[in-house]
Amino acid sequence: MIDIFKTRLLAFKWEQYLAASLASYGSLCTGMAMGWTSPMLPQLRGPNSPLPREPTLQEESWIGSLLVLGGLFGPLLTVPLSKYIGRRWIIMSTNLPLLLGWLLAGVATNLETLYVARLAWGCATGMLFATVPIYIGEIAEDKIRGSLSALFLLFINVGFLLAYAIGPFTSYWGLTAAGGILSLFYLPFTWFIPETPFFLVYKGRNDEASEVLQKLRRATKEAVQPELEGLQAMIAREFKVEPRIKDLWASRGNVKALGICVFLAMLLQLSGIDVLLFYMEELLAKVGTKISASDGTIIMGVVQVVTSCITPLVVDRLGRKLLMWTTSLGLTIFLALIGVYALMDSYYQYDVSSVAFVPLLCLIIYMVLFTLGVGPVPWILVAEMFPIKTKCLASGIASFMCWLAGFIWTRFFRDVAASYGIYTAFWILAVCCGIGFIFSATLLPETKGKTFDEIQDMLNNRTKEEKEGDV
Secondary structure, eight states, X not given: OHHHXXXXXXXSOHHHHHHHHHHHHHHHHHHHHHHTHHXXXXXXXSTTOSSSSOOOHHHHHHHHHHHHHHHTHHHHHHHHHHHHHHHHHHHHHTHXXXXXXXXXHHHOOSHHHHHHHHHHHXXXXXXXXXXXXXXXXXXXXXXXXXHHHHHHHHHHHHHHHHHHHHGGGSOHHHHHHHHHHHHHTHHHHHHTSOOXXXXXXXXXXXXXXXXXXXXXXXXXXXXXXXXXXXXXXXXXXXXXSOOOGGGGGSSHHHHHHHHHHHHHHHHHHHTTHHHHHHTHHHHHHHTTOSSOHHHHHHHHHHHHHHHHHHHHHHHHHHOHHHHHHHHHHHHHHHHHHHHHHHIIIIISOOOOGGGTTHHHHHHHHHHHHXXXXXXXXXXXXHHHHSOHHHHHHHHHHHHHHHHHHHHHHHHHHHHHHHHHOHHHHHHHHHXXXXXXXXXXXXXXXXXXXXXXXXXXHHHTTOOHHHHHHHO
């Protein structure tokens, strides 16, 4: 038994999990920034608000949505810089706008300063979303790539839970200070992550790449030599000329991969996740649940974190396609049920006290399903489906479209709810998830356990004989 335990311990690639966790720590800080609005918007309306007056509904919508708008700038910064300074330095540099956001939020006495703080948080979040999945994909072995990629979402959800758990029991400045203090640890943590072997080989630093591979794989120089030579051959093949935007549609496989990843990244936002997370307390009150809004948000945060711990265990077992179509189908059903409940409660004013638990239960199941599939899978696929040459460009475009869809929806969700009823807003979310279910069940290929070359062959419909003929 002891020998079996030692064997399993040696087989556990803790160095890769540690590097992925340290790189993902910034998403905990941005998760706090994203969840900040849920407990803080009620305080901005109260007597202890730092603002001179209570914000209007439109101003609150801008406070919520400007973070998502700031996310649009992240890919615009990371894509051109990634080939010059590498993934590690970009991940470290995200701490600058992150800390700036906490500083501005802490000293804000007017809406304009708060708006800039939200934009700065958004910029940091967009940079992380465009870089960390690629970083993890480039350091991970094929068999644990999905598990490592799921850590990114786990840290985001821990950040949301911290915001939900601290916010209702402290002042505006208490939560803001807590976020700033946690962000101070980000730079020293990321200082210890290695640069990716791919980038080191791309820059001709082969000895450093070999050392990083030896550490990450817990193997000798001779054992990692085949992987190193594979990287060298791939870079020599893919980077004969510098990457260009038109490379994204240079082959049928690239077009297919871009379409899949952009659609799923937009689906991630159109499923309503940012709306629910930003305005959780408000929505729990509006749909008629009887539990207190602050207690409900804490329950939701705990559910997110617990499910995120399960995600790494299942994403490499069940596969991307199965997780996407089952979870998007589930989201469709439970969002529609919340809409029906809200219609009965707020529009027809039926007595629904006997089933008052339904909205919270549906939202809990929503969070479980989102965290298992619709949330992590798009970013895993971004890291898996593109050739090395076009991966950064594709990741930037997918991230940009994700944040664009998120900005539009978070900005106008409350307007739709105010004009046409909260039930209509939930039904729109359900329709979006239904489209995602149809897409995932029919058009999404399975990439579980496949190498990058195997995924490219599948996307381009290349057989083994055709590939050998090309050679």
